[in-house]
Amino acid sequence: MSAPRYAREIPQRYRFEAARCRQCRKISFPPRAVCAGCGSESSEPASLSDHGKIVTWTVVRVAPTPFALQAPYVVAIVELDDGVRVTAQIADAHGEELDFGTPVRRVLRRVRAEDDGGIIEYGYKFVLARLT
Amino acid sequence: MFGIVGYGAYVPCYRIRTAEIAAQWGRASEGEPKGKGLVEKTVPGMDEDTITISVEAGRHALSRAGIDPRRVGALYIGSESHPYAVKPSGTVVAEALGLGREVHVADFEFACKAGTEAMFCALSHVKAGEMDFALAIGADTAQGAPADPLEYTASAGGAAFVFGRGDLVTCEVECTHSVTSDTPDFWRREGNKYPRHAGRYTGEPAYFKHIVDCAAAILEKSGTSAKSFQHAVFHMPNDKFPLAAAKKLGFSPAQLEAGFLVREMGNTYSGSSPMGLAAVLDRAAAGERILVVSYGSGSGSDGFVLRATAELAGSRDRAPSLRAQLDGHRVQLTYAQYAKYRGKYHLNG
Amino acid sequence: MRDVYVIGAGITPFGELWQRSLRDLFVSAARQAMVDAGVDRLDGMYVGSMSPGLLVEQEHLSSLLADYLGVLPAPCVRVESACASGGAAFRSAFFEVASGASDVVLAGGVEKMTDADDVTRALATASDQEYEAFHGITFPGLYAMMARAHMRQHGTTREEIAAVAVKNHENALENPNAHLGMRISIDQVIASSPVADPLRLLDCAPVSDGACALILGSEDQAKRAKGPLVRVTGVGAATDAIALHARSDVASLEAVARAAAKAYAMSSRGPRDIDLAEVHDCFTIAEIMAIEALGLVDRGRGGAATSAGETSRRGRIPVNISGGLKAKGHPVGATGVAQIFEIVTQLRGAAGKRQIANARIGLAQNMGGTGGSATVHILEAV
Numbered sequence: 001m002s003a004p005r006y007a008r009e010i011p012q013r014y015r016f017e018a019a020r021c022r023q024c025r026k027i028s029f030p031p032r033a034v035c036a037g038c039g040s041e042s043s044e045p046a047s048l049s050d051h052g053k054i055v056t057w058t059v060v061r062v063a064p065t066p067f068a069l070q071a072p073y074v075v076a077i078v079e080l081d082d083g084v085r086v087t088a089q090i091a092d093a094h095g096e097e098l099d100f101g102t103p104v105r106r107v108l109r110r111v112r113a114e115d116d117g118g119i120i121e122y123g124y125k126f127v128l129a130r131l132t
Numbered sequence: 133m134f135g136i137v138g139y140g141a142y143v144p145c146y147r148i149r150t151a152e153i154a155a156q157w158g159r160a161s162e163g164e165p166k167g168k169g170l171v172e173k174t175v176p177g178m179d180e181d182t183i184t185i186s187v188e189a190g191r192h193a194l195s196r197a198g199i200d201p202r203r204v205g206a207l208y209i210g211s212e213s214h215p216y217a218v219k220p221s222g223t224v225v226a227e228a229l230g231l232g233r234e235v236h237v238a239d240f241e242f243a244c245k246a247g248t249e250a251m252f253c254a255l256s257h258v259k260a261g262e263m264d265f266a267l268a269i270g271a272d273t274a275q276g277a278p279a280d281p282l283e284y285t286a287s288a289g290g291a292a293f294v295f296g297r298g299d300l301v302t303c304e305v306e307c308t309h310s311v312t313s314d315t316p317d318f319w320r321r322e323g324n325k326y327p328r329h330a331g332r333y334t335g336e337p338a339y340f341k342h343i344v345d346c347a348a349a350i351l352e353k354s355g356t357s358a359k360s361f362q363h364a365v366f367h368m369p370n371d372k373f374p375l376a377a378a379k380k381l382g383f384s385p386a387q388l389e390a391g392f393l394v395r396e397m398g399n400t401y402s403g404s405s406p407m408g409l410a411a412v413l414d415r416a417a418a419g420e421r422i423l424v425v426s427y428g429s430g431s432g433s434d435g436f437v438l439r440a441t442a443e444l445a446g447s448r449d450r451a452p453s454l455r456a457q458l459d460g461h462r463v464q465l466t467y468a469q470y471a472k473y474r475g476k477y478h479l480n481g
Numbered sequence: 482m483r484d485v486y487v488i489g490a491g492i493t494p495f496g497e498l499w500q501r502s503l504r505d506l507f508v509s510a511a512r513q514a515m516v517d518a519g520v521d522r523l524d525g526m527y528v529g530s531m532s533p534g535l536l537v538e539q540e541h542l543s544s545l546l547a548d549y550l551g552v553l554p555a556p557c558v559r560v561e562s563a564c565a566s567g568g569a570a571f572r573s574a575f576f577e578v579a580s581g582a583s584d585v586v587l588a589g590g591v592e593k594m595t596d597a598d599d600v601t602r603a604l605a606t607a608s609d610q611e612y613e614a615f616h617g618i619t620f621p622g623l624y625a626m627m628a629r630a631h632m633r634q635h636g637t638t639r640e641e642i643a644a645v646a647v648k649n650h651e652n653a654l655e656n657p658n659a660h661l662g663m664r665i666s667i668d669q670v671i672a673s674s675p676v677a678d679p680l681r682l683l684d685c686a687p688v689s690d691g692a693c694a695l696i697l698g699s700e701d702q703a704k705r706a707k708g709p710l711v712r713v714t715g716v717g718a719a720t721d722a723i724a725l726h727a728r729s730d731v732a733s734l735e736a737v738a739r740a741a742a743k744a745y746a747m748s749s750r751g752p753r754d755i756d757l758a759e760v761h762d763c764f765t766i767a768e769i770m771a772i773e774a775l776g777l778v779d780r781g782r783g784g785a786a787t788s789a790g791e792t793s794r795r796g797r798i799p800v801n802i803s804g805g806l807k808a809k810g811h812p813v814g815a816t817g818v819a820q821i822f823e824i825v826t827q828l829r830g831a832a833g834k835r836q837i838a839n840a841r842i843g844l845a846q847n848m849g850g851t852g853g854s855a856t857v858h859i860l861e862a863v
Contacts, residue, residue, distance in 0.1 A: 009611060015227070055731065057626060057629065058625035058629065058680075059675075059678040060617060060619055061675045061677060061678070062677070063601075063617060063619065064599060064601045065598075065601075069178070073617060075617060075622055077626060077725065077731065085726040087612060089617060091177060091179055092144075092146075092177055092463070107188065108183075108184050108228050109180060109184050110181060110184060111179070111616060120183075120216070123616070125179065125616075128461075
């Protein structure tokens with residue numbers, strides 16, 4: 001991935017930085033210039049909850065080239081405690097552990113690191129919420 | 133009073149049994165490999181590395197410290213498996229932990245003692261009054277060459293310590309000391325994937341000389357003796373060396389027990405003695421004294437005399453203990469899975 | 482707005498066409514259509530193609546294809562809306578004729594997919610690059626998540642989903658241009674190679690090359706052309722959030738429902754008036770969700786209806802008689818046009834062995850990504 005593109009997204013990838021509309025209180029992740037709820041252009045910083053529940057998931061077995069060696073891996077839609085939904089991998093899981101509503105918590109992991117010597121791309125994933 | 137205001141540790145959930153490795157190379161699990169006595173070691177997931185481990189351990193330490201991360205003035209990460217050859221681990225970890233931009237960041241490297249070096253320097257900045265808080269992390273995803281004895285022990289994990297002063301201190305640092313010499317017992321040249329070592333030379337003239345010299349010096353410097361300590365942590369490259377060092381210095385196995393993790397964790401290199409300390413802090417009672425002496429090949433040792441304060445117990449539950457992680461959800465790997473996870477398979481290009 | 486007719490149609494076979502390039506394919510289909518329409522020049526051209534840049538490193542199709550088709554200096558533009566590129570191209574061509582600005586406009590679609598190394602990566606650009614594809618999700622993976630949710634919410638079974646594949650591959654046996662006409666069983670679908678749980682290889686449309694072209698004309702043009710008249714009576718399109726996680730319901734296709742509502746209103750028709758439909762079955766589950774969104778079956782009953790044969794050739798509402806994307810093939814940019822091609826062929830009574838008797842009103846539904854964009858067109862035999 002290009003370095004400038006990667007760096008722009010660090011606040012979202014590393015820290016889950018979002019925005020909350022000042023008018024209708026809807027949270028947008030990533031932050032948007034125009035609120036998807038009411039169209040307002042006025043917002044304030046917000047951070048997302050680190051905890052959520054599984055909405056639906058799949059186990060990817062045929063992966064695109066940058067992810068080929070990692071397959072099979074689990075990708076899910078997670079609904080965070082504040083109501084926002086995100087798509088992310090569920091790390092340290094094979095699929096059988098998951099059910100609708102399984103609680104998960106956010107971690108930072110390597111998402112992609114191509115063999116060509118490019119930058120290592122870190123980002124959010126989730127793990128089953130066992131200890132915290 | 134200066135010392136630790138928050139600590140944290142992290143191990144990945146994957147394990148491989150030493151018996152599984154031994155079977156791979158046609159060896160019995162007893163007798164031959166140096167890892168005799170070790171049961172299993174930790175293995176990082178394919179998506180984990182020193183940076184991600186440091187972030188988890190760092191989060192736990194900040195939770196226990198209970199401070200705004202932006203008050204941290206420095207972040208030092210010691211490892212011998214920094215993910216980049218050139219580009220610091222510390223910048224990613226600083227951003228991920230939300231330390232803000234006004235922070236001094238540096239990566240440390242000194243074989244297995246890079247973690248305690250980070251601690252050494254973080255503490256110094258706070259003592260000098262340069263900053264209120266400094267965060268030091270020792271973490272590694274150590275590599276052992278296939279069929280080499282190190283393959284039985286090289287493992288993954290990390291521990292983090294926030295240093296500060298005054299009422300927030302949960303474990304005071306009473307004294308520090310460091311010894312160094314150019315002793316080439318273990319090294320890795322640029323471009324090589326695996327380290328090399330000088331066999332039995334890594335024992336007496338390397339590990340033992342530096343640990344014993346450093347320990348003896350710090351005991352004298354601090355006016356203490358082996359009996360002054362309820363807990364001791366020596367670098368754990370295997371399960372024999374730290375017990376032998378303890379014996380030489382007059383410490384009993386019982387004093388090592390709380391931090392003696394190597395049999396179920398392996399050698400987490402720059403994480404080894406820091407994680408031993410974290411495990412001790414998970415249990416230490418107020419007033420108990422702790423000796424930590426690390427060892428890094430090349431060579432050197434950092435020593436710390438610490439004392440748990442009354443504040444320690446109250447901060448513990450804000451993050452998971454290392455014991456809970458070591459004993460909790462674990463996934464055993466076959467050698468084939470382990471080799472895949474550790475990148476021992478090579479593709480074109 | 483004035484009435485618009487489809488006055489010419491052309492198509493290439495769909496499949497792995499190693500010997501044919503993007504421009505070869507397009508020119509072949511477009512020439513057929515022009516000959517069929519009896520025209521030798523165009524007022525304008527719209528070409529749907531999703532990823533020529535990534536797949537064959539070719540952009541600027543507007544110039545390339547107008548040049549190679551021999552219709553210079555006609556205005557041309559490439560239209561892109563992921564897998565709905567073809568339907569979107571058709572819609573744009575419709576309005577150019579309906580508005581009176583032009584009398585004869587070509588709506589075409591083409592995709593050359595088999596030259597590329599990593600087609601999955603190119604197709605993933607239809608999803609949110611930063612917040613979906615970045616995490617390693619693939620299109621089969623996204624639809625697998627929708628399938629799992631649909632099974633949970635509506636009790637749809639793995640067998641019902643597989644029934645879509647069985648039906649469409651069998652339908653394709655009667656389509657001489659189809660990529661994969663074959664007789665398979667539900668068990669074979671379920672036992673095929675896993676792709677993204679719970680979807681298997683036979684749940685997924687293949688990677689195909691191909692092109693299709695339709696000529697739209699005014700009423701005067703239509704009367705000049707030979708053959709039965711086919712009029713475009715309903716045109717609808719809509720968008721929805723690009724990321725599946727941002728939709729209100731991951732198991733339904735709201736953009737399709739909205740596009741359909743517009744098309745029904747414009748044509749003064751309802752779901753019960755439709756004689757046959759070509760829907761966007763990029764994956765088996767997509768057909769189930771599409772027929773629900775189009776109102777052809779009740780919400781949640783898509784699986785059951787398919788299993789019960791309601792959408793088979795002899796059923797109440799035949800769906801994907803051509804074989805659909807699953808079996809006819811899915812050269813992405815061509816698909817939306819090819820769906821309408823099938824409707825036109827059926828309404829003209831020219832569908833040979835797969836002809837649906839008394840086909841008078843047909844519907845074509847085309848969709849981008851996981852439903853981020855959709856077009857619905859209704860055509861009628863006049």
